[in-house]
Amino acid sequence: METYRSSVMLCGGTGCIAGGSLKIKKSLDAELKNRGLENEINVVLTGCNGFCAEGPVMTVYPEDIFYKKVKETDIPLIVEEHFIKGRPVESLMYKEPIKKQTIPLMKEIPFFSLQVLRALRNKGLIDAEKIEEYIARDGYQAAAKALTQMTPEQIIDEMKKSGLRGRGGAGFPTGLKWEESARAKADQKFILCNGDEGDPGAFMDRSIMEGDPHVVLEGMIIGAKAIGASKGYIYVRAEYPLAVHRLKLAIEQARENGLLGDNILGTGFNFDIEIYQGAGAFVCGESTALMRSIEGKRGMPRPRPPQSAVKGLWEKPTVLNNVETYANVPQIILNGADWFKTLGTEKSTGTKVFALSGAINNIGLIEVPMGIPLRKIIFDIGGGVPKGRKFKAVQLGGPSGGCIPEALLDTPVTYEDIVQTGAIVGSGGMVVMNDLNCMVSVAKFFLEFTVEESCGKCPPCRVGTTVMLDLLTNITEGKGKEGDIELLEELSRDIITTSLCGLGQTAPNPALTTIKYFRDEYESHIREQWCKTGVCKELCTFYIDEGKCKACGLCKKVCPQKAVSGEKKVPHHIDQSLCVQCRSCYEVCKFDSVQIGPRAMREELKQKDAHRLAEATAGKEG
Amino acid sequence: MPRLTIDDLKKIKEQYKSTITLREGGYRAKVTVHMGTCGIAAGARKVMEALLDEITKNGVKDVIVTTSGCAGLCSKEPMATVEIIHEAPVKYVELSDEKIRKIFKEHLMNGHVVEDCALVMGSETAY
Numbered sequence: 001m002e003t004y005r006s007s008v009m010l011c012g013g014t015g016c017i018a019g020g021s022l023k024i025k026k027s028l029d030a031e032l033k034n035r036g037l038e039n040e041i042n043v044v045l046t047g048c049n050g051f052c053a054e055g056p057v058m059t060v061y062p063e064d065i066f067y068k069k070v071k072e073t074d075i076p077l078i079v080e081e082h083f084i085k086g087r088p089v090e091s092l093m094y095k096e097p098i099k100k101q102t103i104p105l106m107k108e109i110p111f112f113s114l115q116v117l118r119a120l121r122n123k124g125l126i127d128a129e130k131i132e133e134y135i136a137r138d139g140y141q142a143a144a145k146a147l148t149q150m151t152p153e154q155i156i157d158e159m160k161k162s163g164l165r166g167r168g169g170a171g172f173p174t175g176l177k178w179e180e181s182a183r184a185k186a187d188q189k190f191i192l193c194n195g196d197e198g199d200p201g202a203f204m205d206r207s208i209m210e211g212d213p214h215v216v217l218e219g220m221i222i223g224a225k226a227i228g229a230s231k232g233y234i235y236v237r238a239e240y241p242l243a244v245h246r247l248k249l250a251i252e253q254a255r256e257n258g259l260l261g262d263n264i265l266g267t268g269f270n271f272d273i274e275i276y277q278g279a280g281a282f283v284c285g286e287s288t289a290l291m292r293s294i295e296g297k298r299g300m301p302r303p304r305p306p307q308s309a310v311k312g313l314w315e316k317p318t319v320l321n322n323v324e325t326y327a328n329v330p331q332i333i334l335n336g337a338d339w340f341k342t343l344g345t346e347k348s349t350g351t352k353v354f355a356l357s358g359a360i361n362n363i364g365l366i367e368v369p370m371g372i373p374l375r376k377i378i379f380d381i382g383g384g385v386p387k388g389r390k391f392k393a394v395q396l397g398g399p400s401g402g403c404i405p406e407a408l409l410d411t412p413v414t415y416e417d418i419v420q421t422g423a424i425v426g427s428g429g430m431v432v433m434n435d436l437n438c439m440v441s442v443a444k445f446f447l448e449f450t451v452e453e454s455c456g457k458c459p460p461c462r463v464g465t466t467v468m469l470d471l472l473t474n475i476t477e478g479k480g481k482e483g484d485i486e487l488l489e490e491l492s493r494d495i496i497t498t499s500l501c502g503l504g505q506t507a508p509n510p511a512l513t514t515i516k517y518f519r520d521e522y523e524s525h526i527r528e529q530w531c532k533t534g535v536c537k538e539l540c541t542f543y544i545d546e547g548k549c550k551a552c553g554l555c556k557k558v559c560p561q562k563a564v565s566g567e568k569k570v571p572h573h574i575d576q577s578l579c580v581q582c583r584s585c586y587e588v589c590k591f592d593s594v595q596i597g598p599r600a601m602r603e604e605l606k607q608k609d610a611h612r613l614a615e616a617t618a619g620k621e622g
Numbered sequence: 623m624p625r626l627t628i629d630d631l632k633k634i635k636e637q638y639k640s641t642i643t644l645r646e647g648g649y650r651a652k653v654t655v656h657m658g659t660c661g662i663a664a665g666a667r668k669v670m671e672a673l674l675d676e677i678t679k680n681g682v683k684d685v686i687v688t689t690s691g692c693a694g695l696c697s698k699e700p701m702a703t704v705e706i707i708h709e710a711p712v713k714y715v716e717l718s719d720e721k722i723r724k725i726f727k728e729h730l731m732n733g734h735v736v737e738d739c740a741l742v743m744g745s746e747t748a749y
Contacts, residue, residue, distance in 0.1 A: 003678040005670070005687040007644050040674065042641070061645040062652070062686050086657045086689030125645050135631055136638030144628045258625030266627050 004042040006083065007061045009124050013048025013210060014203075014242055016056040020072060021045070024056055027072050031079045041083055047211015047246075048203075049124040051111055053363035054094065059106050059124060066106035067092040097361060097383060111362045114381045116343060118351045119167075119327040120367045122212040128246050131253040134214040140259055142330035146222045147267040150333070152182055155226040159329070161337035163349035168194055168285075168322030169397065169426040170502065171348075171415040174329075177319055180309040181227040184317035189229040191220055192294070192313065192320040195236040195243065196278050196285040199398025200449065202429030204353040205323035207365050209236065209243035212327070213250035217260065217273060219326025222333055224271040227319055232273040235290050237280050247275055282399075282453035286501050287320045288312075289455065300457045301501035322427065324353055344370035348414035352428060358395075359434035361386050368413070375409040378432060389434040393517070397426025399446045399453075400506030402513030403439065422513040424506065436587070438535035439518040440525055444472040446510035454504070461504030464495040468511060476536040478599060480526035485515060530598035537581040541601035544585075546571035548593035555585035555594060576606045639683040650684040651730055654703040658692025664699035665718070672719045673702075676726040685730055698741065704729055710743045 008028070010021055025045055032038045049057050054068035065088045067078070074092060081087045093102050094109050103109050117123060126133035134140075146155055160175030181189065193216060197205040209216060220232045236244050251273055254260040262270045276294050283289045284299040291313045293299035312318025328350060332340045341349045348370040354377065357363050361383030368377060374394060378384065385391045393403040402423035404411065411417050418425045433442065447469040456462045468491055471484050492508030499505045515522060524530045531539035544555070544564075549571035556564040556572060563579045566572030571593075574585070586594040626634075643649050655661070655670045673687055693701050698715035704725065705711040712735050714725060721739050728734045 003640060003674050003682075003687075004644065005674060005689070007641065009645065040670075062647070062649070062688055064647075083689070084657060084662070085659075085691050086654075087691040125642075132634050132638055133641075135634045136642045138635070140631055144631060148628065263625075265631075266625070 002039055002042075004040060006041045008041060008043045008058055009046045009049075009061065010043060010058040011047075011049040011056060011124065012045035012128070013052070013055075013207060015048065015052040017242070019056040021056040021070075023072050024058075024070055024075065027075045028079070031075050032083070035079055035084065037079070037083055044127045045129075046124045046126065047122075047128045048207035048365055050115075050120070050207070050365040051109075051362065052365065053361065060088070063088065064105045064107055066094055066104070066109060066112075068094050111364070111366070111381055111383065114376070115367050116351055116369050117367050118331055118343075119208065119215075119324050119353055120212070120365070121331070122215065123207075124211075126212070128211050128213060129249055131214060131250070131257060134212070138334065139214055139330075140218055140265075142333040143218045143221045143259070144265055146225050146333050147265060147269050150225075152226045152228065155222060155333065156182060158332060158337050159226070162332045162340040163337075163344075163347070164325065164328055164332060164340065165348065165415060166322055167324035167328070167352065167427065169400065169424060171425065174321060174325055177309060177321070178223060178226045180307065181317045181319045184310045186317050188231070188314075188316050189227055190313045190316055190318040191223045191227060191229040191232040192290070192318060193220055193232070193234040193326055194285060194287070194290060194320055194322045195234055195240070196290060197237065197240075197323075197427065198280075198282040198285050198453075199400075199427055199429040201355060201357040201395075201431045202398060202427055203355045204365065204428045206240050206243050208323050208327050208353075209240065210246050213243075213246045214254065215327045215330060216247070216323055217250055217254055219321075219329035220273060221260070221264065221271055222329050223319060223321065223326070225269060227317070229319070230270055230272070232271065233276045233294055233313075234273060235276050235278055235284070235294065238277040239280055244275060244277060251275070281455070282449075283455040283501075283503055286503055288501070290320065291318065300455045301503075303500060324428070345412070345414050347416055352413065352425065354428045354430045356382050356430050356432070358431040359385050359389065359391075359437075360432040370414050371412045373410050373412055374404065377413070377430070378409070382432070385432065385434050389436065391432070392435050392437055393433045393439065393442075395423075395431040395433065395442070395510070396429070397424035397506075397509070398429045399449050400424060400503065400509055401426045401429075402509045403433070403442065403517065404513070405517040407517075422509065422516055424509070436533055436535075436583075438476075438531055438533040439514040439521050440472060440475055440531070441535045443511040443514045444469065444476055447472055447507070450503070450507040454507075458498075458500040458504060460495045460498040461500070461507060464491055464499075465504075465507050467491060468495075468508065472511065475522065475525050476531070476539070478525075478529050478536075478538040480522075482526065484526060485519065485522050489515060528598050529600060532596060534581065534583045534586055534596040539599050540581055541576070541597040541599060541605065542579055542581060542583070542586060543574055543576075543595055543597060543601065543605060544572050545593045545595050546573075548591050550591050550593070552590070554588045554590070558584040558588050560584065576602050576609060636683075640677075640686075643684060644686055648684075649686045649707070651686075651704065651706045653685065653687050653730070654690050654705070655687065656691070656693040656699065656701045656703070657689040658696070658699075660692055660696035661699040661701060666700040668719055669700045669702065669717045669722045672722050673726060676723055680726075680731075682731075695741075701741075706730070706733070712743055713741045714739045715741045 164174045165171040284293045288301045289299040308318045353367045450465045454461045534540045561578045563575045700717045
């Protein structure tokens with residue numbers, strides 16, 4: 001084996017690849033060869049590093065230097081300065097946004113230093129396409145332990161003691177699920193992995209499947225031994241081509257090395273895994289619908305009981321766990337349940353991976369101990385809200401979750417505490433919203449998603465969510481009536497209690513939580529015909545407060561309609577007959593002089609304009 | 623590809639140890655070869671190649687090699703700093719292929735400073 005003096009871990013996650021990391025790899029390889037360094041410096045394409053906002057990113061070891069927003073054209077400079085002369089390139093290092101201080105080392109950047117990596121422990125440290133690198137980081141040691149030193153009962157016991165709960169959203173204890181399935185008697189059992197990640201803004205599972213595919217296989221092998229399954233399926237959406245590619249490769253490598261198939265590791269245990277690609281229906285993330293889909297039928301949920309643990313795929317006992325849940329299993333087996341419980345709270349043990357997106361500085365993927373307050377995630381790790389805007393709400397749990405307002409930001413992230421707010425931990429999508437977001441429109445967005453994705457089997461979900469969406473659309477278009485809010489609440493309660501599956505039972509959450517915390521916004525939409533954020537075009541009027549205007553001309557510059565008029569040193573003015581309510585002027589104004597008024601103001605101002613024009617004309621004539 | 627046994631897993635882990643140590647940290651010793659314009663001109667690249675060669679030949683997994691810029695003593699290049707964890711760093715000067723191989727054997731493997739080529743104990747601060 002070659003001894004390298006440096007490893008360059010270039011992020012090969014979907015985000016960084018879209019930013020050009022494959023081209024960067026090619027030119028880096030070429031440049032190193034050109035300078036005769038190819039045997040000294042090892043370039044590795046890893047899975048998602050997590051700091052997607054700064055992508056494409058790379059980390060250089062042993063120094064631990066973190067480079068961000070790397071371009072192909074930066075490569076000659078990096079090779080010359082850093083790899084040949086040992087002088088890291090400062091212009092590509094991370095700069096802390098507030099004090100503008102350069103932080104060269106990855107481990108000292110707050111985004112990374114405040115995280116604890118367990119499910120993502122190989123993140124950015126191994127080549128996802130090389131089984132040897134996974135093995136070098138203790139890979140398959142847990143499977144070996146489970147297959148040779150533990151009985152199924154002991155495995156289940158350890159899982160139960162660890163308190164690990166399903167990371168897909170529902171939070172059901174994994175050990176209990178396995179136990180129920182292990183008890184069921186059958187000639188064949190199945191173990192399934194749910195990689196049908198469908199929440200808007202969520203990419204936790206994709207990142208694990210892309211960056212550390214073997215950990216998923218190892219978790220499934222351990223589960224298979226625990227329940228006595230001989231066959232497993234990974235259900236991945238076809239929209240995740242890189243995840244599918246890396247999983248396929250991992251399965252082939254595992255088979256070649258005798259880690260899947262007959263007589264695994266010479267222990268006499270037989271188990272194999274296949275990939276099943278889903279076509280992208282949101283409902284197929286629901287367990288019974290997912291199993292239907294693998295059977296080749298239309299993905300639709302069925303009533304329970306019987307539970308899948310007893311009668312699941314092809315009527316056989318089946319365990320279905322989420323990708324991140326499996327990623328936690330090998331560590332629990334290797335280090336024990338007590339180690340696992342050192343992080344988290346009594347009822348929510350371990351860590352959770354979250355995908356941060358929306359109005360937040362550090363968009364990316366993070367892993368934190370359960371019980372950490374939301375505020376710490378959003379402001380310390382996430383770096384707060386960009387462009388000096390104000391935080392308004394954070395959406396957790398996607399279309400099944402809800403919006404949590406500023407006042408509740410000290411809520412610890414645990415299954416029990418988040419449910420109290422009306423949201424759910426969910427699979428880990430965290431979308432941050434700033435003061436430019438209209439909460440009625442947010443609720444409408446999620447309802448549009450649910451209506452689109454409802455499978456149509458049960459009327460409460462199929463009809464109920466459509467009626468809710470109609471009501472919300474009316475409110476945003478100025479057709480809302482007194483009583484609409486109460487009707488939305490009543491419908492929500494009915495849909496929650498009567499829907500067949502988890503999707504319908506949680507679909508009203510986005511509407512319910514926005515009504516709960518932002519009822520005044522609904523009321524001003526309905527009663528005053530006023531969307532105070534200027535999102536609902538029918539319900540706002542943009543005008544300039546002449547007392548505050550400094551005549552800087554920014555609004556005039558950005559207006560696509562040429563509706564803003566004004567000279568230097570003269571307060572500007574918006575022509576209401578030209579304005580299309582695009583909100584550009586409001587967003588750029590630094591002096592808070594562009595204001596948003598109710599719809600009724602538009603006519604008033606138009607009349608004023610006409611009056612002014614008439615006066616001016618009269619003045620000229622006179 | 624052969625089917626792996628549990629022992630094979632350990633062997634693969636051992637084989638890849640130096641690669642992983644480089645990324646995880648936890649190495650026993652670090653050698654910094656100074657690679658400023660002066661160092662490169664005086665033959666620092668050959669020194670580094672010789673060192674990497676010794677490490678590979680001897681199957682050493684816990685020593686890492688890295689580079690830095692000019693150490694500020696251009697007349698005494700090529701230079702290298704050897705840091706054994708928990709011990710004071712030692713700066714070596716006017717190195718050659720043979721000298722670095724000697725330092726590898728005596729200092730890095732056996733813990734004896736090679737006084738003939740040593741300049742000083744201590745190190746400049748780098749990233």
